[in-house]
Amino acid sequence: MSPPPPPPPSPGGSCIFCRIAAGEIPANVVKRADGMLAFTDVSPQAPTHLLVIPTTHVSSLNDAKDAASLGKLLGFARDVAKEAGIDQKGYRVVVNTNPDGGQTVFHLHLHVLGGRPMHWPPG
Ligand code: 5GP
Ligand code: ZN
Numbered sequence: 001m002s003p004p005p006p007p008p009p010s011p012g013g014s015c016i017f018c019r020i021a022a023g024e025i026p027a028n029v030v031k032r033a034d035g036m037l038a039f040t041d042v043s044p045q046a047p048t049h050l051l052v053i054p055t056t057h058v059s060s061l062n063d064a065k066d067a068a069s070l071g072k073l074l075g076f077a078r079d080v081a082k083e084a085g086i087d088q089k090g091y092r093v094v095v096n097t098n099p100d101g102g103q104t105v106f107h108l109h110l111h112v113l114g115g116r117p118m119h120w121p122p123g
Helices: 016-021 067-083
Strands: 029-033 036-040 048-054 091-094 110-114
Touching: 016 036, 016 048, 029 067, 036 067, 048 067, 067 091, 067 110
Parallel strands: none
Antiparallel strands: 029 036, 036 048, 048 110, 091 110
């Protein structure tokens, strides 16, 4: 028997990325896949700054229980970077987690940043 389908994004809820996933808040969506969405960051920190999210709510990396889904999300971010044309020169994938990690939106997301050289160490 196949597993039950995941719950849909919570429409009408307060999570901004759930609302984007549900189409309640507009976003510049660049790619969709099964249970995943990529859209441009509203406040870009690089010429290319995309956000990759699971469409069901997971608050942070700490709350992601399913390693296979995390792997899919990372592969999706890689595909998004390739389609954005930043894969050859290079890019950075960032997952800010909880306050010390700089997380401000508590729905798991991967930042995909490129189009300029990135600095190290990060701030
Ligand atoms: P965090 O600080 O949690 O790692 O990243 C949250 C990101 O979400 C920030 O880069 C911020 O600019 C972006 N963001 C916040 N609200 C919105 C929104 O309504 N639409 C889009 N496209 N990005 C958002
Ligand atoms: Zn959410």
